[in-house]
Amino acid sequence: MIAREWKCRVPDVHSKGFTSYLYETGIKDSSATPGFLGAQIFHRSSDGKVELTLITYWDKLESIEAFAGSDISVARLYPEDAAYQLEPDLSVQHYEVIEHQFMAAHRG
Incomplete structure (x- = not known):
């Protein structure tokens, strides 16, 4: 499994x-892309801005290429991003996932 990490910042x-x-x-x-396995969004506030980290999970690099294009290290941005005063990272990181275990939430 491959994790694809992208970060951005927006005003609160x-x-x-x-x-x-x-x-x-x-x-x-x-x-909607074949090979997509899931996603997580992380959020943290700092100095009047919010940093968001999007991690998507994929079965293989070729699936990421089908989503992102031939240079998978380049972030895929959208036309309306500027309306949110987005400060995007223009590149993404990829990681081989070697452990992925989540424990069921304890309900008492």
């Missing part, structure tokens, strides 16, 4: 709107 005021927009663009498009 755009955090909720951009997160919804991210679901309608990046998550929707990647999940």
